[in-house]
Amino acid sequence: MVKTVEPWKQIAGGIAAPQGFYAEGVKAGIKYPDKYDVALIYSKVQAQAAGVYTKNLVKAHPLYLNQRHLQNGMAQGIVVNSGNANACVGAFGEQSAEAMAEAVAETAAIPQDDVLVASTGVIGVELPLERVLTGIKNAGTELFKTMEKASDEKRDASLAEGAHRAALAIMTTDTVVKEYAYELPCSQGGIIKLGAMAKGSGMIHPNMGTMLGFLTTDAEVPAAVLQHLLREAVEESFNMVTVDGDTSTNDMVLILANGVSGIAPNGDDMVNFEAMVKAMCIQLAKDIARDGEGASKLMEVQVTRAKTKEDARKIARSICGSSLVKAALFGEDANWGRILTAAGYSGADFNPNSVDIFLGNLAVAQAGKGISFSEETAKEILQHKEVEIRLVLNDGSENATAWGCDLTHEYVTINGSYRT
Amino acid sequence: MVKTVEPWKQIAGGIAAPQGFYAEGVKAGIKYPDKYDVALIYSKVQAQAAGVYTKNLVKAHPLYLNQRHLQNGMAQGIVVNSGNANACVGAFGEQSAEAMAEAVAETAAIPQDDVLVASTGVIGVELPLERVLTGIKNAGTELFKTMEKASDEKRDASLAEGAHRAALAIMTTDTVVKEYAYELPCSQGGIIKLGAMAKGSGMIHPNMGTMLGFLTTDAEVPAAVLQHLLREAVEESFNMVTVDGDTSTNDMVLILANGVSGIAPNGDDMVNFEAMVKAMCIQLAKDIARDGEGASKLMEVQVTRAKTKEDARKIARSICGSSLVKAALFGEDANWGRILTAAGYSGADFNPNSVDIFLGNLAVAQAGKGISFSEETAKEILQHKEVEIRLVLNDGSENATAWGCDLTHEYVTINGSYRT
Numbered sequence: 001m002v003k004t005v006e007p008w009k010q011i012a013g014g015i016a017a018p019q020g021f022y023a024e025g026v027k028a029g030i031k032y033p034d035k036y037d038v039a040l041i042y043s044k045v046q047a048q049a050a051g052v053y054t055k056n057l058v059k060a061h062p063l064y065l066n067q068r069h070l071q072n073g074m075a076q077g078i079v080v081n082s083g084n085a086n087a088c089v090g091a092f093g094e095q096s097a098e099a100m101a102e103a104v105a106e107t108a109a110i111p112q113d114d115v116l117v118a119s120t121g122v123i124g125v126e127l128p129l130e131r132v133l134t135g136i137k138n139a140g141t142e143l144f145k146t147m148e149k150a151s152d153e154k155r156d157a158s159l160a161e162g163a164h165r166a167a168l169a170i171m172t173t174d175t176v177v178k179e180y181a182y183e184l185p186c187s188q189g190g191i192i193k194l195g196a197m198a199k200g201s202g203m204i205h206p207n208m209g210t211m212l213g214f215l216t217t218d219a220e221v222p223a224a225v226l227q228h229l230l231r232e233a234v235e236e237s238f239n240m241v242t243v244d245g246d247t248s249t250n251d252m253v254l255i256l257a258n259g260v261s262g263i264a265p266n267g268d269d270m271v272n273f274e275a276m277v278k279a280m281c282i283q284l285a286k287d288i289a290r291d292g293e294g295a296s297k298l299m300e301v302q303v304t305r306a307k308t309k310e311d312a313r314k315i316a317r318s319i320c321g322s323s324l325v326k327a328a329l330f331g332e333d334a335n336w337g338r339i340l341t342a343a344g345y346s347g348a349d350f351n352p353n354s355v356d357i358f359l360g361n362l363a364v365a366q367a368g369k370g371i372s373f374s375e376e377t378a379k380e381i382l383q384h385k386e387v388e389i390r391l392v393l394n395d396g397s398e399n400a401t402a403w404g405c406d407l408t409h410e411y412v413t414i415n416g417s418y419r420t
Numbered sequence: 421m422v423k424t425v426e427p428w429k430q431i432a433g434g435i436a437a438p439q440g441f442y443a444e445g446v447k448a449g450i451k452y453p454d455k456y457d458v459a460l461i462y463s464k465v466q467a468q469a470a471g472v473y474t475k476n477l478v479k480a481h482p483l484y485l486n487q488r489h490l491q492n493g494m495a496q497g498i499v500v501n502s503g504n505a506n507a508c509v510g511a512f513g514e515q516s517a518e519a520m521a522e523a524v525a526e527t528a529a530i531p532q533d534d535v536l537v538a539s540t541g542v543i544g545v546e547l548p549l550e551r552v553l554t555g556i557k558n559a560g561t562e563l564f565k566t567m568e569k570a571s572d573e574k575r576d577a578s579l580a581e582g583a584h585r586a587a588l589a590i591m592t593t594d595t596v597v598k599e600y601a602y603e604l605p606c607s608q609g610g611i612i613k614l615g616a617m618a619k620g621s622g623m624i625h626p627n628m629g630t631m632l633g634f635l636t637t638d639a640e641v642p643a644a645v646l647q648h649l650l651r652e653a654v655e656e657s658f659n660m661v662t663v664d665g666d667t668s669t670n671d672m673v674l675i676l677a678n679g680v681s682g683i684a685p686n687g688d689d690m691v692n693f694e695a696m697v698k699a700m701c702i703q704l705a706k707d708i709a710r711d712g713e714g715a716s717k718l719m720e721v722q723v724t725r726a727k728t729k730e731d732a733r734k735i736a737r738s739i740c741g742s743s744l745v746k747a748a749l750f751g752e753d754a755n756w757g758r759i760l761t762a763a764g765y766s767g768a769d770f771n772p773n774s775v776d777i778f779l780g781n782l783a784v785a786q787a788g789k790g791i792s793f794s795e796e797t798a799k800e801i802l803q804h805k806e807v808e809i810r811l812v813l814n815d816g817s818e819n820a821t822a823w824g825c826d827l828t829h830e831y832v833t834i835n836g837s838y839r840t
């Protein structure tokens with residue numbers, strides 16, 4: 001993996017950085033009286049849109065709504081609530097998701113099927129719908145106020161503030177806000193912007209466990225292309241994050257491209273745009289892994305020289321998901337046997353007798369067996385906030401990277417009393 | 421599942437209860453100076469034998485030896501050490517397993533290929549072979565002393581004491597000894613005995629994660645039949661235990677049938693014998709789940725009315741393995757949404773909208789959605805040391821049961837510093 005200098009750079013403004021996008025977050029009192037819990041994202045024009053959803057057989061009600069509303073590949077608004085998953089509550093759940101979309105449509109005067117809905121929180125409890133709907137109306141009022149005084153000609157700091165409140169509103173047990181924006185100068189002239197925010201902490205796993213990601217761009221990209229590049233980006237980012245092996249009923253990543261920049265990237269610009277979307281997803285995914293419930297360390301597992309990409313992915317995720325590896329990481333114990341064992345039960349095909357294992361740059365096992373190494377050096381490496389585990393399979397030429405975190409006492413405390 | 425009175429009863433004597441079997445455990449100083457760590461099981465005559473092994477791609481060295489030695493379906497001795505897994509150490513590992521078998525063969529004057537070997541402990545570190553071999557000799561000396569003064573005509577308490585030391589010697593982080601014996605009166609006259617011991621705590625999962633089980637019987641049963649019934653019993657017991665989702669490199673269950681009772685069970689007796697072996701495996705499996713590292717509660721998940729047996733098994737194991745369900749159990753939080761979510765990502769095929777969920781006898785969800793229930797009653801049920809979770813899928817007629825435990829602070833502490 002050759003490191004090259006990226007053609008994009010980070011800018012301020014989060015989800016509302018791209019032209020024509022606005023966002024707001026308000027306190028609707030869904031679970032807590034004083035927490036931002038309803039977020040609204042709005043594009044001033046109809047946008048091309050795509051989504052990727054949880055593979056859990058049990059799906060929250062908003063997901064079905066989004067699948068319907070995205071059939072035409074168009075959307076203009078996204079509403080998100082935290083504090084309640086709107087999952088497993090039967091007909092009332094469907095009605096709630098519809099009512100949320102309807103409230104946005106009314107507030108913003110856009111078609112209801114151009115609204116997408118997302119929820120995160122406790123499962124199986126009915127949403128306090130009235131409060132949510134009032135929250136949506138309030139968010140709309142604030143958003144349109146901002147829009148009036150900060151139109152595209154004079155976009156100012158109030159946009160970033162609204163975006164920040166939106167990013168706060170989608171958090172549950174997250175300890176840090178996850179929002180970024182990039183801008184990409186195009187060879188054809190002009191600039192494309194990409195904004196994003198995400199929510200995730202705990203219950204995170206391949207196939208997207210209570211993980212919400214939202215991306216906005218002012219590039220002009222058809223929905224079908226968006227769908228393809230979003231899926232590819234999610235596969236190498238969100239789906240390679242494992243915090244506790246549980247996948248959620250609510251997860252989704254949505255992207256909206258409103259074309260307001262007037263630039264339809266092609267050639268190298270399109271290659272760069274795709275890479276920028278993937279980089280954004282990886283940035284958010286790593287933030288989520290690092291922010292795993294009670295986590296004190298980020299673990300990055302790089303598997304190289306595998307027979308197939310799928311083998312590499314299985315092994316990387318299996319190691320990130322192993323409770324024993326995670327506990328050893330917490331204990332700063334160079335227990336590479338657990339790493340190899342987790343590879344062994346991953347379901348991947350590889351030759352255990354040709355695996356080399358490294359902690360950072362320290363070789364701890366060669367050709368599947370232990371070698372003598374400095375325990376002090378190992379300890380030092382494991383004390384870092386970010387720990388790299390590398391497995392060289394010497395079996396082929398495919399690579400994969402996954403991210404996870406350590407397993408701490410804090411995780412148990414947080415998850416022992418989430419619902420009540 | 422109709423409860424019937426079992427035709428067998430529990431007796432004393434553990435692994436050495438069946439006629440013609442002897443066992444001993446000694447302190448060889450493998451990892452700790454004052455812990456029993458080498459166990460020897462011996463039959464006075466060659467026995468029919470069968471084994472089931474871990475499905476982890478990475479296998480410890482003794483497993484390959486056993487697969488070779490069991491090709492003829494015969495064995496007479498088993499040696500087990502704790503404190504070191506004899507895994508992932510290359511040629512020295514193979515030599516160590518061979519040397520252990522050789523030491524037993526010499527001590528007991530039996531063919532080397534009638535000896536089976538098992539190890540449990542840290543992976544990737546060479547066995548302190550000399551100490552192990554001295555331990556085997558000492559165990560042999562003690563065992564033959566016992567055998568001399570407690571022959572089959574005058575079997576006495578010293579047999580049970582040797583068996584108990586053997587059961588102590590296979591423990592690692594186990595907090596309780598796991599040994600049992602049953603006797604089955606046969607309709608054809610006479611009595612068949614079954615003895616057993618097991619080791620397991622943490623790193624336990626379907627496909628047998630550092631889980632060792634040993635069974636002995638004085639029934640006359642051909643190796644091929646033993647192999648078949650052992651595999652069936654393991655599928656419904658050890659392979660339905662999940663403590664942390666990790667499967668180990670070392671796991672195995674072995675059974676020896678020496679025929680000394682003179683009884684070859686058939687008809688109803690054979691049906692009862694098979695049921696007794698399965699009941700023994702379930703007894704040990706539950707003990708292992710209950711003894712999960714740091715566990716404070718046993719969780720039994722019963723899935724009924726599934727489309728296929730495999731669907732029922734997947735769902736039951738997925739729930740037992742969910743960190744979020746386990747943490748909620750620890751926190752005594754009736755978070756049934758997590759239970760349904762874990763079913764949803766199990767890979768099983770079922771209709772989420774027809775699932776009923778019970779905690780003990782308390783219905784908490786019906787047709788896939790939450791119903792109102794007494795939080796006090798739920799709390800009371802979750803406070804028990806054994807908690808039953810039942811899912812009725814209303815989708816078919818197949819059932820499965822799995823066992824697990826809660827996730828506690830103690831688990832993290834134990835596994836943060838196992839190796840060092």
